[in-house]
Amino acid sequence: SGRSLRPHSAEQATLERYRMVIQPRLGTWITIISVVIGFFAGLSAQSRWKDWMLFRNSQPFGVQDPEHHVDVGFYIFEYPLWRYVLGVGFTTIVLSVIGALAVHYIFGGVRLQGVGDRMTAAARAHLTTLVAFFVLLKAVAYILDQRALLLEQHVSPGLYGAGYTDVNALLPAKEILAYISIVVAIAIVVFSNAVMRNLVWPGVSLALLAISAVAIGGIYPLAVQNFTVQPSLADKEAPYIKRSIEATRAAFGLSATEVRPYTAAVTVPPATLASDTSAQNVRLIDPQLVSEAYTQQQQVRGFYDFGPKLDVDRYTLTNDKPQDYVVGVREINDNALTTQQQNWLNRHTVFT
Structure with a gap:
């Protein structure tokens, strides 16, 4: 052999x-x-x-x-x-x-x-x-x-x-x-x-x-x-x-930290909350999570999108009081353009 x-x-x-x-x-x-x-x-x-x-x-x-x-x-x-x-x-x-x-x-x-x-x-x-x-x-x-x-x-x-x-x-x-x-x-x-x-x-x-x-x-x-x-x-x-946070705490010697929950014993009447100006500014939308919803509802065209993290700004509108708003700018995603759309004319005069 x-x-x-x-x-x-x-x-x-x-x-x-x-x-x-x-x-x-x-x-x-x-x-x-x-x-x-x-x-x-x-x-x-x-x-x-x-x-x-x-x-x-x-x-x-x-x-x-x-x-x-x-x-x-x-x-x-x-x-x-x-x-x-x-x-x-x-x-x-x-x-x-x-x-x-x-x-x-x-x-x-x-x-x-x-x-x-x-x-x-x-x-x-x-x-x-x-x-x-x-x-x-x-x-x-x-x-x-x-x-x-x-x-x-x-x-x-x-x-x-x-x-x-x-x-x-x-x-x-x-x-x-x-x-x-x-x-x-x-x-x-x-x-x-x-x-x-x-x-x-x-x-x-x-x-x-x-x-x-x-x-x-x-x-x-x-x-x-x-x-x-x-x-x-x-x-x-x-x-x-949660695993990552616990491992980080253990690495820095903070795993023995005692967490004490605080339960508020005061019940605030609804009328007080309605008149409290700070309660009106409590954010209901997380600017780090709402980008995908903006893209789905306001994309308009397939080549538009919004950044992964949106901004928060304050505007005074109908109630004459400043209020927080999540602001996103609709931007062109070059990678979403088709081959026919990616020419000099479109890049400099249309999609710009």
């Missing part, structure tokens, strides 16, 4: 001559390539000394995260190094696949022309095993990605840590993809070497993994964010904002 394919073409005959030149110095070439790769790997690793020192001297914080129930010290001391080691593993596998392909091609284990088998059993077993290890590393990456969700920073609604979409869509998606990766890795080795002894089913398995990654890890979370979270952002993200 370890023999080379016999030369059946001019390509193989040419490679045979190259083998006669390379084989006597094969050990020297392997040593040179290994030294070069090791040199660049060392240059990359020397800047990660801090990650290693943190990992080596890691200590528990005594506080567990609310989602995975892992000590918070893991994210500070251990996670950065594990992420780096995973990246090194991916790089090693990719370089190994490239090197194995080159060696098998030169020594006849893989050929592009001629009749019969294009790959020996030894070359197929070697290459598919490397690919299977790559897919297994991908499963480990999905597990680490689950931990990384707690380190996310969301611009809207100003949330640090996992949000609604992360917990209810991305977290289970990453877990499912990790299991799929393990199954695909096993299928690659079994189908290519023990059952069918070809690369058809391993290729199908990799394609299914890629499709699953796009559908489960990309499209599904995007749909949850757009159709479930965005319409009621404050309501959906409220529990996770």
